[in-house]
Amino acid sequence: MPGPKSQPVDLLRQLVSFDTTSHKSNLAIVDFIEDYLLQHGVLATRITTPEGDKASVFATIGPHDIGGIALSAHTDVVPVDGQSWDSDPFTLRIDDGKWYGRGTSDMKGFIACALAAVPDFKRRQLATPVHLAFSYDEEIGCIGVRPMIAKFGALLPKPRLVIVGEPTSMRVVDAHKGPVRWQVEITGRAAHSSMAPLGVNAITYAARIIAELERLEAELKISTRNDRFDPPYASLQVTRIEGGTASNIIPLSCRFGFEVRATPGLDIDGVERRVKAFIDTECIPNMRRVAPEADITIVRANAVPPFGADRDSEIVTLALKLAGQNDTAAVSYATEAGLFQDAGSPSIVCGPGDIAQAHTANEWIAASEIAACMAFMKRLADWAEKPPVPS
Numbered sequence: 500m501p502g503p504k505s506q507p508v509d510l511l512r513q514l515v516s517f518d519t520t521s522h523k524s525n526l527a528i529v530d531f532i533e534d535y536l537l538q539h540g541v542l543a544t545r546i547t548t549p550e551g552d553k554a555s556v557f558a559t560i561g562p563h564d565i566g567g568i569a570l571s572a573h574t575d576v577v578p579v580d581g582q583s584w585d586s587d588p589f590t591l592r593i594d595d596g597k598w599y600g601r602g603t604s605d606m607k608g609f610i611a612c613a614l615a616a617v618p619d620f621k622r623r624q625l626a627t628p629v630h631l632a633f634s635y636d637e638e639i640g641c642i643g644v645r646p647m648i649a650k651f652g653a654l655l656p657k658p659r660l661v662i663v664g665e666p667t668s669m670r671v672v673d674a675h676k677g678p679v680r681w682q683v684e685i686t687g688r689a690a691h692s693s694m695a696p697l698g699v700n701a702i703t704y705a706a707r708i709i710a711e712l713e714r715l716e717a718e719l720k721i722s723t724r725n726d727r728f729d730p731p732y733a734s735l736q737v738t739r740i741e742g743g744t745a746s747n748i749i750p751l752s753c754r755f756g757f758e759v760r761a762t763p764g765l766d767i768d769g770v771e772r773r774v775k776a777f778i779d780t781e782c783i784p785n786m787r788r789v790a791p792e793a794d795i796t797i798v799r800a801n802a803v804p805p806f807g808a809d810r811d812s813e814i815v816t817l818a819l820k821l822a823g824q825n826d827t828a829a830v831s832y833a834t835e836a837g838l839f840q841d842a843g844s845p846s847i848v849c850g851p852g853d854i855a856q857a858h859t860a861n862e863w864i865a866a867s868e869i870a871a872c873m874a875f876m877k878r879l880a881d882w883a884e885k886p887p888v889p890s
Contacts, residue, residue, distance in 0.1 A: 567630050
């Protein structure tokens with residue numbers, strides 16, 4: 500009986516065929532990955548959601564009693580709804596050196612390369628284990644990797660180093676911003692619009708808070724200046740707003756969300772304290788003079804930490820060597836690297852594909868990017884065979 504196909508193109512064709520849009524289950528792709536690994540003699544551990552509809556996969560090749568180097572990727576993709584594709588997004592199409600399909604660049608191309616490297620990893624006498632860490636729901640806030648990280652050192656070995664394979668065109672990225680999102684809800688008092696003084700206009704107070712956010716944004720552009728990023732500062736924007744019921748009713752409620760794309764070192768708690776202080780001093784007292792029941796709540800809905808690696812850390816030095824590069828880069832999009840790093844596993848970001856293709860119609864990855872990633876994997880295997888140098 501022939502063994503599993505281990506060429507990147509064959510694996511990517513299979514991986515793309517699974518519609519793993521974040522609002523759907525990813526168990527079919529997890530089954531495929533586990534079966535593939537089992538055919539190569541690799542047992543995987545599944546970390547399933549309480550609902551049982553999604554799972555992360557963690558596997559180790561090589562010694563199981565020490566922490567190794569993890570290859571991290573997410574299995575979920577963004578929706579194709581409303582996009583105009585020239586072919587089926589979930590069928591790999593190859594044309595002129597480009598491989599088209601949802602997730603080819605972000606980031607099933609990296610998963611295909613990691614799986615394609617498994618036979619080589621298995622043939623080696625690895626002194627440092629290679630871990631595969633594939634998660635779910637990264638696209639909606641790095642959700643799935645968190646329960647996996649929580650099991651490091653207990654159910655799962657804690658990686659000594661981590662490579663997050665997001666699309667960087669195989670450049671070594673040692674810093675990125677982190678999105679932090681808040682939801683604000685304003686409750687005023689409804690009244691007939693002809694009797695405005697009897698009501699508290701929730702939309703008006705939302706506007707006052709948003710004006711304060713605009714002032715804060717202007718300050719961040721100066722205080723967080725870092726020319727490694729584009730834009731070169733921590734950005735802030737209101738992302739959603741809704742409120743009011745009719746044109747002749749003073750709005751009872753208004754809700755809006757805002758986001759900060761934080762640069763490494765930004766005091767996130769300080770940003771939140773600033774907004775809460777404005778609400779407590781400039782909004783609530785005025786609202787309650789008319790309506791004692793009026794209120795404003797602000798809740799941090801999700802946070803992906805900004806990431807900044809130690810430029811002299813082992814993982815940065817190793818990744819530059821494996822990629823054949825001398826310099827690192829910084830990006831403005833977010834990854835799971837900060838979560839791994841905060842958990843004590845030094846990380847970098849390096850993977851095939853161009854971030855400009857991520858989330859787009861006719862998403863593609865160049866065959867040359869896959870080839871470069873496979874060369875990276877081979878050099879990683881060479882390194883993992885050598886006994887670790889004592890620190």
